[in-house]
Amino acid sequence: MDTLIILASASRPTCLESQIKNTYSTQCLQWHGLPKPLLPVSGKPALTWWLDEAKALFKNIYIVTNAHNYKNYERWATGHDFPKANILNCGFSTGPISDITFVHRVKDCRDGVSTIMMADFLYNDNDTWLPSLLKTSQEKTALYFYNGEQEKRMISLVLQPNALGALPSYVSNLDGWSVIDQEKELAMMISDHIIVDDKPAAARFMEEQLSFDEYLADWLDDAGTPCAMDPIHVKAYARVGLMGNPSDGFYGKTMSLLISNFWAEVALLPQPTTEITIMSNPVADPRRFSTIASLAAMCQEDGYDNGDRLLLACCKVFYTHCRDKGIELNTRQGFRVMFDTNIPRQVGLAGSSAIITAFWKALIQFYNVTTIPLEEQASLVLSVEQNELGIAAGLQDRVIQTYGGLVYMDFEKSYMEKHKHGKYEQLDLSLVPPLFLAYVAHPEDSGKVHSTVKQRFLANDPEIIDAMKTFASFTDKARKALYDHDHHEFAQLMTANFEQRRKTYGDDVVGAVNLRMVEIARQHRCVAKFPGSGGAVVGMWNGDNESTRIMDMLNLRHALEKEGYVFVNIIPKDSEP
Numbered sequence: 001m002d003t004l005i006i007l008a009s010a011s012r013p014t015c016l017e018s019q020i021k022n023t024y025s026t027q028c029l030q031w032h033g034l035p036k037p038l039l040p041v042s043g044k045p046a047l048t049w050w051l052d053e054a055k056a057l058f059k060n061i062y063i064v065t066n067a068h069n070y071k072n073y074e075r076w077a078t079g080h081d082f083p084k085a086n087i088l089n090c091g092f093s094t095g096p097i098s099d100i101t102f103v104h105r106v107k108d109c110r111d112g113v114s115t116i117m118m119a120d121f122l123y124n125d126n127d128t129w130l131p132s133l134l135k136t137s138q139e140k141t142a143l144y145f146y147n148g149e150q151e152k153r154m155i156s157l158v159l160q161p162n163a164l165g166a167l168p169s170y171v172s173n174l175d176g177w178s179v180i181d182q183e184k185e186l187a188m189m190i191s192d193h194i195i196v197d198d199k200p201a202a203a204r205f206m207e208e209q210l211s212f213d214e215y216l217a218d219w220l221d222d223a224g225t226p227c228a229m230d231p232i233h234v235k236a237y238a239r240v241g242l243m244g245n246p247s248d249g250f251y252g253k254t255m256s257l258l259i260s261n262f263w264a265e266v267a268l269l270p271q272p273t274t275e276i277t278i279m280s281n282p283v284a285d286p287r288r289f290s291t292i293a294s295l296a297a298m299c300q301e302d303g304y305d306n307g308d309r310l311l312l313a314c315c316k317v318f319y320t321h322c323r324d325k326g327i328e329l330n331t332r333q334g335f336r337v338m339f340d341t342n343i344p345r346q347v348g349l350a351g352s353s354a355i356i357t358a359f360w361k362a363l364i365q366f367y368n369v370t371t372i373p374l375e376e377q378a379s380l381v382l383s384v385e386q387n388e389l390g391i392a393a394g395l396q397d398r399v400i401q402t403y404g405g406l407v408y409m410d411f412e413k414s415y416m417e418k419h420k421h422g423k424y425e426q427l428d429l430s431l432v433p434p435l436f437l438a439y440v441a442h443p444e445d446s447g448k449v450h451s452t453v454k455q456r457f458l459a460n461d462p463e464i465i466d467a468m469k470t471f472a473s474f475t476d477k478a479r480k481a482l483y484d485h486d487h488h489e490f491a492q493l494m495t496a497n498f499e500q501r502r503k504t505y506g507d508d509v510v511g512a513v514n515l516r517m518v519e520i521a522r523q524h525r526c527v528a529k530f531p532g533s534g535g536a537v538v539g540m541w542n543g544d545n546e547s548t549r550i551m552d553m554l555n556l557r558h559a560l561e562k563e564g565y566v567f568v569n570i571i572p573k574d575s576e577p
Helices: 015-021 046-054 070-078 096-107 129-136 163-173 177-182 184-189 201-206 212-218 292-302 307-324 351-366 374-388 396-403 413-419 453-458 462-483 487-505 512-522 546-562
Strands: 003-008 060-065 087-089 114-118 142-147 152-159 192-196 232-243 253-271 276-278 334-341 406-410 423-427 436-440 526-529 536-541 565-569
Touching: 003 046, 003 096, 015 212, 046 060, 060 070, 060 096, 070 087, 087 096, 232 351, 232 396, 232 462, 232 487, 232 536, 253 351, 253 396, 253 462, 276 307, 307 334, 307 351, 307 374, 334 351, 351 374, 351 396, 374 396, 374 423, 396 406, 396 423, 436 512, 436 546, 453 462, 462 487, 487 526, 487 536, 512 526, 512 536, 512 546, 526 546, 536 546, 546 565
Parallel strands: 003 060, 003 114, 060 087, 142 192, 276 334
Antiparallel strands: 114 152, 142 152, 232 253, 253 334, 253 406, 406 423, 436 536, 436 565, 526 536
C-alpha cells in the first residue's frame, strides 16, 4: 500500500470526551481536552496502537486534524517518532471529503492507492480482516462500513489512482460520511460498497456513544507483558569544593570532595509501554497549596525553577548524544521517573547537578550504555545545565558527582578545547582531614549582588587572569600538602583561597552572612572557605593543642547554631564501584 490518511478533524466532541471534560476526579483531570484517539488504551494512546501496525503497511501516513486539536496531535507525534510535517492542520473541517482532498493538494500524493481511516479506529494482530480487505481492494475503489448503533461508520475507504480527480467538485455539498452513498454521482465512482455487520472487536472503541464507564471498564487496562526489569534507584551526592574554586569556570584547577551527608535520588520505574512519564516531586516541585497565600510564600522563597526541567533536559541531551554517536537505544520500553533530594537549596552544594547526574546514571543503566567515558559524561551533564537550561555552571560539580570520592581537576585551556573535558585524578580519600560544613538555614537568592568577574575574564582583565592562576596554584599546593599529611598547610591554603575570593569578588558579592560564618570559624581556631557559590562554608580545625579540638568544635557548633546557621560534620563519600 502507498498512502494512509487518518482523519482526526472532527470538531464535535464524542460522548466519552464530553463525560471526561465534566468529570473532575484526579484520574480524569490529566485527560481533559484530549481527543479520544489520544486517550490511553491498554497503556498507550489509542492512535499509537494503530500506528504501530500501519507503519508496516503504508509508505506515507498523514493525519488531518483541526486548529483546536493540532497541538495535541503535534505533541503526540513528537513523542512517537512520527514526522510533525505529516500532522496537517486543516483549520476547521467542512467534512471528510474536504479533508481528503486537502491532503492530496498539500502533499501532492495523487499517485498510488489512498486508504482513509478514522483516527479512533483500533487495530491489532488479532484483526486479520483488515489486511485482507486492503489487499483485495487495490484494483478497485471500495468503501467499507460497519453498521453502528446510531449510524454507519467508515472503517476503510480505498481509492484508486486518479479517482480523486473529481472529488473537489463535491466538497461544497458533502459534509459527512452519512451522505456519501446518497450522492449518486460520487457513488458511481465507488464500485463496491460493503456493509460490515460483524465489526471487528477493536472497532467498538469507535462508537460515538462509548461512555466513560465503558471506557474505564473495557479499555483502560495495563497492556503488554509485565516489565522484566526491576526499578532502578540511583543516588548522586552533594559536593564541597575544597580548593581552587571558582577557577573551574576559568580554565583553572580545583579539588573537590563528594560527601554522603546529602543526596539526590532518582527512581526510574520501567514499564511495558514505550511511554516516558516525568513525575513531579511534591516537595521540590509542589503543585498543590493549602491557600493562595502559601503559594505566594513558596514562590517568594524558592522561585519558579523546578526539577522537572532538569529531568527533561537530561533526557534530551542523553538521547541526542546517543543518536549522534550511533549508540543504539532500545526505545520499545518506556519508564516513569521521579526524584527526591535533601540537598539544601541555594547554598552552593550542587543540588541541581546531583539530580541530573543521578538521572543520567539511571539512564545509562536502563539502556545498558557502556561506551561513554566518565570524563565525557561529566561534560554532557554540564551541557544539560549550561546549554539546554542557560544555568551558569562549571565542570567541577559534574566531575566529582560522576567520579565520586576526592578528585583533583585541571581545566587547562588548550587541553579543554581539544578534548572537551579536563584532566582528572582520583586522590586517596583517607588523606582528607576531618571537615565541617555550615550553611544558611533560610537562604535568600534575591539579595545577591551581581558579579562582573566573568565579563572581566572574557575581556582579558589582567587582574582576573592573575587571580584565577592564583586559585589554581592553591590547588597544586593543597594536593602536595595532603600527600605530605600537612594538615596545617592545607588549612592555611583554605584561608588563602577564601581571602583571594574576597579580594577578587568584593564583600558585597561575598555577602555579610557568608563573611560571618568564616568569622565565627576563626574565633574558634578553625578555618573556612566557600564550598561553592555561597550560602555555605567548608572548614577544618587548625589549632595547635590537640586536646582542645573537641571543645573547640563543640563551641563552634553552638556559636553557629545560635546565629541561625546549620552545622554538620562532613562524612566523605567514596567513589562508586
